[in-house]
Amino acid sequence: MNTLYHYTDLNAFLSIIQNKKLWLTGAYNLNDHREVTWALEKIGTCLSRFATSHCQEKANEISQLIQASCGVPYICSLSTESDRLSQWRAYGQNGAGIAIGINRSALPSSERLPYMTASRKQSVSLQRVVYDNGEQEQLIDQVLAPIFDLPKIDEEAHFQMSMAASKLSGLSTIFKNRAFSEESEWRIIHSPMIMGRHDDNASLIRMSISEAKFRVAGQKIVTYFEFDFFDKAHSEIFAEVMLGPRCEVSNYDLSILLTQHGLEKIRIRRSEASYR
Numbered sequence: 001m002n003t004l005y006h007y008t009d010l011n012a013f014l015s016i017i018q019n020k021k022l023w024l025t026g027a028y029n030l031n032d033h034r035e036v037t038w039a040l041e042k043i044g045t046c047l048s049r050f051a052t053s054h055c056q057e058k059a060n061e062i063s064q065l066i067q068a069s070c071g072v073p074y075i076c077s078l079s080t081e082s083d084r085l086s087q088w089r090a091y092g093q094n095g096a097g098i099a100i101g102i103n104r105s106a107l108p109s110s111e112r113l114p115y116m117t118a119s120r121k122q123s124v125s126l127q128r129v130v131y132d133n134g135e136q137e138q139l140i141d142q143v144l145a146p147i148f149d150l151p152k153i154d155e156e157a158h159f160q161m162s163m164a165a166s167k168l169s170g171l172s173t174i175f176k177n178r179a180f181s182e183e184s185e186w187r188i189i190h191s192p193m194i195m196g197r198h199d200d201n202a203s204l205i206r207m208s209i210s211e212a213k214f215r216v217a218g219q220k221i222v223t224y225f226e227f228d229f230f231d232k233a234h235s236e237i238f239a240e241v242m243l244g245p246r247c248e249v250s251n252y253d254l255s256i257l258l259t260q261h262g263l264e265k266i267r268i269r270r271s272e273a274s275y276r
Contacts, residue, residue, distance in 0.1 A: 003239045004078035004107070004186050005099040007091035010249065013098045017261055020229040020237060023213070024074035024190050027173070029222050031090065036073065039136075039175035040066070043168050046140045054148040058161065062147065065165030066172075073114065073173040074225050076188040078102065085273045086182055088244050095246035095275050101239035106232050107188060113170025114189045120207045124190045124227070127174045131181040136171075143167045190225055233262060240267035245275040 006022065016022060027035040043066065051059035079087055079099075088095040107126045114125040130136055147164050150157045173189050192208035205212055210226040229237045241258070243249060251268060258266055 001080055002104055003101045004104055005082045005101050006078050007087045007099045009093040009097045013100060021226045022076045023224045024076045024227055025224045026072050026074055036172050038177055039172040042136060043140055050144050050148050058148060062161050062165055065162055066168055069165050070169040071191055071194060074190040078186045080184040082242050083271050085275060092244045095244045097244050099242040103239050106229055106237045114191045123192060123207050124209055126188055129174050129176050129185040131176055131178040136175050139171055188227055235262055238263060238266060243270045245271040245273040
């Protein structure tokens with residue numbers, strides 16, 4: 001899997017090609033209204049099981065640490081599928097948009113889960129979304145089991161519980177209801193530190209990958225951050241362009257656009273879906 005596809009409308013596609021930036025939007029603005037909270041409930045169920053069989057005190061502390069470390073993740077969704085009709089309908093301007101293929105090598109590292117940290121580099125990651133209930137519970141248990149096996153609650157145990165809470169917060173950003181499994185989603189996830197003050201409405205942002213940006217979506221003002229490919233050539237970033245089944249962009253105009261950005265050799269395809 002060397003290419004991941006971002007389904008989008010024509011305006012966003014043009015912006016991505018011209019500016020070499022992807023927009024990461026807060027999880028609460030995605031199409032799953034239980035994004036993150038659904039995963040946190042599953043983590044809570046697993047914690048309760050360990051509390052019953054091992055130690056309630058550890059479970060309580062881990063739960064509190066998760067609440068403290070679980071901010072709002074900012075996400076850019078991609079898919080392994082280049083021509084999925086449900087994706088066109090939901091994200092590709094109802095079939096009139098474009099799915100842009102992005103080389104995985106140009107995307108962030110997948111070696112670690114993202115979490116709020118004093119390191120900007122460690123706050124962004126590329127991850128596969130996990131839909132299978134069994135796999136989700138296994139990943140949670142792998143984090144929790146070593147903690148509940150510790151013989152006593154001492155300074156080292158508190159440190160290990162803090163690390164476990166960060167990992168579980170990261171897992172909460174990649175667990176989704178299996179009803180969404182056909183999306184075959186990978187996602188760029190960014191976890192900046194965003195804190196409020198008690199005496200006014202100020203929001204303090206730390207360790208973000210860009211300044212906070214804003215756009216209007218429907219009846220809402222939406223905050224987003226930009227993932228910038230600034231150090232890479234267009235040809236290193238983009239692999240191909242897939243035109244939606246209702247897309248009216250001509251190969252002529254698209255070829256001129258791509259040539260202007262050093263992408264004259266990029267593959268252009270049209271969806272095989274007979275959707276109108």
